[in-house]
Amino acid sequence: xxxxxxxxxxxxxxxxxxxxxxxxxxxxxxxxxxxxxxxxxxxxxxxxxxxxxxxxxxxxxxxxxxxxxxxxxxxxxxxxxxxxxxxxxxxxxxxxxxxxxxxxxxxxxxxxxxxxxxxxxxxxxxxxxxxxxxxxxxxxxxxxxxxxxxxxxxxxxxxxxxxxxxxxxxxxxxxxxxxxxxxxxxxxxxxxxxxxxxxxxxxxxxxxxxxxxxxxxxxxxxxxxxxx
Amino acid sequence: xxxxxxxxxxxxxxxxxxxxxxxxxxxxxxxxxxxxxxxxxxxxxxxxxxxxxxxxxxxxxxxxxxxxxxxxxxxxxxxxxxxxxxxxxxxxxxxxxxxxxxxxxxxxxxxxxxxxxxxxxxxxxxxxxxxxxxxxxxxxxxxxxxxxxxxxxxxxxxxxxxxxxxxxxxxxxxxxxxxxxxxxxxxxxxxxxxxxxxxxxxxxxxxxxxxxxxxxxxxxxxxxxxxx
DNA sequence: CTTGTCGAATTGTTGAACAATACTTATGTT
DNA sequence: AACATAAGTATTGTTCAACAATTCGACAAG
Numbered sequence: 001x002x003x004x005x006x007x008x009x010x011x012x013x014x015x016x017x018x019x020x021x022x023x024x025x026x027x028x029x030x031x032x033x034x035x036x037x038x039x040x041x042x043x044x045x046x047x048x049x050x051x052x053x054x055x056x057x058x059x060x061x062x063x064x065x066x067x068x069x070x071x072x073x074x075x076x077x078x079x080x081x082x083x084x085x086x087x088x089x090x091x092x093x094x095x096x097x098x099x100x101x102x103x104x105x106x107x108x109x110x111x112x113x114x115x116x117x118x119x120x121x122x123x124x125x126x127x128x129x130x131x132x133x134x135x136x137x138x139x140x141x142x143x144x145x146x147x148x149x150x151x152x153x154x155x156x157x158x159x160x161x162x163x164x165x166x167x168x169x170x171x172x173x174x175x176x177x178x179x180x181x182x183x184x185x186x187x188x189x190x191x192x193x194x195x196x197x198x199x200x201x202x203x204x205x206x207x208x209x210x211x212x213x214x215x216x217x218x219x220x221x222x223x224x225x226x227x228x
Numbered sequence: 229x230x231x232x233x234x235x236x237x238x239x240x241x242x243x244x245x246x247x248x249x250x251x252x253x254x255x256x257x258x259x260x261x262x263x264x265x266x267x268x269x270x271x272x273x274x275x276x277x278x279x280x281x282x283x284x285x286x287x288x289x290x291x292x293x294x295x296x297x298x299x300x301x302x303x304x305x306x307x308x309x310x311x312x313x314x315x316x317x318x319x320x321x322x323x324x325x326x327x328x329x330x331x332x333x334x335x336x337x338x339x340x341x342x343x344x345x346x347x348x349x350x351x352x353x354x355x356x357x358x359x360x361x362x363x364x365x366x367x368x369x370x371x372x373x374x375x376x377x378x379x380x381x382x383x384x385x386x387x388x389x390x391x392x393x394x395x396x397x398x399x400x401x402x403x404x405x406x407x408x409x410x411x412x413x414x415x416x417x418x419x420x421x422x423x424x425x426x427x428x429x430x431x432x433x434x435x436x437x438x439x440x441x442x443x444x445x446x447x448x449x450x451x452x453x454x455x456x
Numbered sequence: 457c458t459t460g461t462c463g464a465a466t467t468g469t470t471g472a473a474c475a476a477t478a479c480t481t482a483t484g485t486t
Numbered sequence: 487a488a489c490a491t492a493a494g495t496a497t498t499g500t501t502c503a504a505c506a507a508t509t510c511g512a513c514a515a516g
Contacts (some may be wrong), residue, residue, distance in 0.1 A: 005258070019304055020469070021292070039468045043358045045498070055470045057285045057496090068296040075246055077498055084248045161389060180318050192275040240516045248500070273467070283469090305467055306506045 021061035023186055028062060032071050032082055033167060035174040043072070069164050071171070071205040073165040085172050085220060093169055094217040097146075099208065100162060104152040105205045108197040119148040119194050126187045135179040142183055143170075143188045175224050180217060186212070248282055249289035255280070256290060260299050261309060261395060262281040263402040267312040270302070297392050299399070313400050321397055322445040324375075326438065328390060332380040333433045336425040339380040347422050354415045363407040370402060370411055371398075373418045403452050409446060414440070 026046075031037050049059045063080045066072040072080045085093075126141035143166050152161040176182040189212055196205035249338055256276075259265050277287045291308045294300040300308045311323075354369035371394050378390040404410040424433035 017304065057288075057471090058469060061289060061292050062283075064292045065296060079498065083466095092385050095381065097387050098381075099328060099331040099381065099386065103331070107269060113505090153323065153327065155320050155327075157324050157393075158327065159318050165385075182336050267466090285469095285502090286500060311475065 006192055017109055020054055020058050021065065024059060024062035025053070025065040029068060029069075029071060029167065032066075033170050037082045038174075039082045039171050041082045042078075043080050043082065046078070056118065070168055083168070083171055084205060085168065087224065089168075090172055090217065091223060093165055094213055095162075096165055098213055099163075100153070101209060102145060102150055102157055102206060103195060103208050104150050104158075105193075108152050108202050109200055112120070112154070115152055116194065116198055118151065119145065122148050123187075123191050123194055126190060130184065130187050136185055138183040138187065139173065139179055142190070149193075167212060172220060172224055176220075177223075182223075186216070209226075242413055248286050249293065252280060252287060252290035253293040255394065256294060257297075257299060260294075261398050265310045266397050266402075267310045269310045270306075271310065271402075273307070275385070277432050291372055297315050298396055311396070311399055313396065315452065317396075318400055318445065318452060319451055322441055324389075324393055326441055328381070328393075329374060329377055330387055330434060331427060332378050332436050334429050335430055336380050336433065340382070343380055344422065344426055346379065347373065349424055349455065351415075351419050354418060358415050361408075363411055366409055366411040366415060367401065369420065370414055377421075400448060402451055404448075405451075407437055410451075414444070425440060 028037075028043075035217070037043065045056050045063075047061055049056050049108065052059070063072060067074045067080065071083055073083050074080050107187065120139055122145040125144065125196070126138050129135075129137035147166065149160055150158055152217055153159075173179075173182075189208075193205055193208055196202075196208060236325055242285075256265075259333065266349060271291070273284050273291075277284050280287070291302065295302045299311055301311050302308050350373040351367055353372065354366050357363075357365035357369055373393065375387070375390055378386055381387075401410075401423065417436075421433055421436055421440065424430075424436060
């Protein structure tokens with residue numbers, strides 16, 4: 001078979017992937033991530049369906065998608081609400097991060113040779129943003145750092161799990177009224193963590209990550225005391 | 229407050245959780261798990277909708293649910309198909325298991341005091357089933373063992389991830405034409421693993437688990453060579 | 457044997473309708 | 487006035503029917 005044709009196999013999934021429901025889900029996911037829809041807010045089928053110009057049935061399919069990603073909470077006969085994370089949820093998210101990111105760091109010596117390049121890029125991205133006082137973007141770069149970190153595991157499923165986990169965490173990040181205070185300290189720590197891994201000190205990097213996540217969780221929980 | 233009343237709190241979520249779409253998803257999930265729907269098979273909206281007596285719209289909501297759980301594959305304008313796992317998928321599933329179950333074993337010393345009771349029960353369950361030649365049930369008990377193992381992490385999200393992961397794996401288990409040969413050896417190994425953990429030898433247990441998962445993966449991949 | 461065209465079958469999406477449930481407001485009782 | 491009850495309204499849950507869009511196989515033409 002022609003080799004050029006075989007190349008196309010990789011692009012196959014980019015063809016069909018666009019049903020209305022999924023595109024609606026993408027839009028809503030973005031809006032939730034950027035905080036336009038606040039946690040606890042109810043999403044009316046009629047209002048949003050009208051605003052986006054889609055039928056209620058299609059919209060409900062999109063809601064199911066996002067409900068499964070834990071960004072929306074579906075209460076029977078009451079509607080869907082933007083998820084409100086409890087303090088236990090935050091604790092659990094960091095528990096999962098310790099497991100998944102911890103495994104990535106411990107296995108970093110076995111990772112693909114050029115696998116650190118992507119991480120290094122996110123560090124640079126964060127530094128650029130910090131230089132220019134774009135603290136929101138620093139937060140985004142920070143998220144990219146951890147996503148790239150998990151990629152060391154070489155597991156598509158763990159990548160996907162991490163993606164959803166970080167999307168959930170973003171629901172909480174919005175409570176930080178001072179993004180600089182929250183994100184700035186981690187720019188340097190990201191770089192340190194990368195350096196430890198690149199020099200093969202995986203054990204040490206593992207401990208640094210533990211401390212890293214402990215600190216981040218504490219900062220977050222302190223600022224986050226939901227009324228309940 | 230009355231204590232008996234407080235007990236009911238745990239059952240609360242079982243009350244509202246019964247939309248038709250979710251119940252349909254539960255049914256289909258079971259059918260897929262037991263192999264009634266073979267991997268690769270297409271699920272016709274019309275046929276299944278008629279068989280279950282639900283409308284196409286409701287059925288489509290259920291399909292979205294299961295698609296997100298990776299049990300169904302949604303191909304645009306083509307319909308939904310029971311997922312066909314590739315060899316890479318199997319490898320990835322075991323990659324995730326090493327991470328999640330490995331973390332559970334390593335942290336077993338910190339686990340709640342009575343947390344091993346549930347695991348011990350699954351071991352007994354497997355022994356009973358093996359005694360009576362119910363090898364299908366041995367497989368089920370085996371799954372329960374690993375689910376209980378992950379519960380040592382104390383993380384609802386990891387529990388849920390494991391649940392979905394094992395559901396995916398069941399798609400593959402059906403290729404084992406001889407369930408006894410596949411499941412029997414692991415009954416004893418489950419018990420050994422438990423014993424290592426209960427006696428506090430977490431490090432040793434971690435290595436045992438690695439070997440355990442390596443062997444299981446090899447057995448599975450050997451029997452599983454999908455046409456592709 | 458490849459390519460173009462047609463047509464049947466299935467999915468994608470919509471809009472309307474009605475039932476079931478939750479929320480709100482009004483009503484009546486103590 | 488406080489509280490329980492009842493009626494009314496709004497919203498979700500589900501179905502149905504219709505049509506557009508797409509896939510796929512069959513068949514004809516080159």
